[in-house]
Amino acid sequence: MQKVTILCVGKLKEKFYLDAAAEYGKRLQRHCRLEILELPEQRLPESPVQGEIDAALEKEAAAIREKLPKGCALVAMCIEGQLLSSEDLSRRLMRFSLEGKSHLMFLIGGSFGLHASLKAQADLRLSMSPMTFPHHLARVMLLEQLYRAYQIQEGTRYHK
Numbered sequence: 001m002q003k004v005t006i007l008c009v010g011k012l013k014e015k016f017y018l019d020a021a022a023e024y025g026k027r028l029q030r031h032c033r034l035e036i037l038e039l040p041e042q043r044l045p046e047s048p049v050q051g052e053i054d055a056a057l058e059k060e061a062a063a064i065r066e067k068l069p070k071g072c073a074l075v076a077m078c079i080e081g082q083l084l085s086s087e088d089l090s091r092r093l094m095r096f097s098l099e100g101k102s103h104l105m106f107l108i109g110g111s112f113g114l115h116a117s118l119k120a121q122a123d124l125r126l127s128m129s130p131m132t133f134p135h136h137l138a139r140v141m142l143l144e145q146l147y148r149a150y151q152i153q154e155g156t157r158y159h160k
Contacts, residue, residue: 002093003033003103004146007067008139009060009110010041017136024143031150032104036139039063041110053112061115064107073101074122077108077138081125086159090149092124108138 012018021036028034040063042056068074073096084092096104107114107122111134119125128141151158 001031001033002097003035004028004106005035005037005069005072005103006106006108006139006142007037007039007064008108008135009039009064009114010135011038012136012139014136017140020140021143024140024147027147028143028150031147037067039067044112057109057112057115060110061118064114064118068105069103071101072103072105073099073124075104075106075124075126076114076119076122077106077128077142078114078119078125079127079130079132081119081127083127083129086145086148087152089126089145090152093146093149094153096123106142108135108142111135 012021025034025036039060042059044052044056048056093104101123106126107118109115109118128138128145133141148159
């Protein structure tokens, strides 16, 4: 059984996001060992300058690197990443498994994204859409797509 870790910068607070994430987490228990880790987002002023943003992203990247296990497949969620269909994502998860990568690590950055060095380090840079979404919603969307990917692998009717 694959281990899937979703490492998120920022904490879910809104009940509707918490409920949705909990539901997909429960559904995923049959398919993988799911772990969700939350790291604090660096505090920035109301209107930060680019240097402040870069420094915050670097601090968040350092905290993320401390949590990265050796040998995992690293997937950075970022808007400039690759667009995959649900079927393609399902095949990619299966390919990671066949390559001996039994631990998948998905990174979701905070409101300013992920540091460029983490994106460069990733085995896959994945985009949900060219549209911009709140990073809290991205967690729920990723959980749903992971559940869908496993359902596709099993051939169930969830994915029509």
